[in-house]
Amino acid sequence: MASIQQTPNGPVLVLKESALQQKGKDAQKNNITAAKLVAELVKTSLGPRGLDKMLVDSLGDVTITNDGALF
Numbered sequence: 001m002a003s004i005q006q007t008p009n010g011p012v013l014v015l016k017e018s019a020l021q022q023k024g025k026d027a028q029k030n031n032i033t034a035a036k037l038v039a040e041l042v043k044t045s046l047g048p049r050g051l052d053k054m055l056v057d058s059l060g061d062v063t064i065t066n067d068g069a070l071f
Helices: 024-042
Strands: 004-007 010-013 053-056 062-065
16 A cells, blocks of 8 residues: 655655554554654654754644744
């Protein structure tokens, strides 16, 4: 079950052909684990003690900055 995204430069394979589908509690637990791992990876670079900040405005646009400057 591969998921293929089409881009201007051609298709991008998102999942391996051998990827398995999960549902219910198993999928939920794995998503929580994945989110925790991503949070662990970025916690040193985002937030009040990090080097870079991720700012989201009221429209949902995201800006990454290390000094708060938005220009």
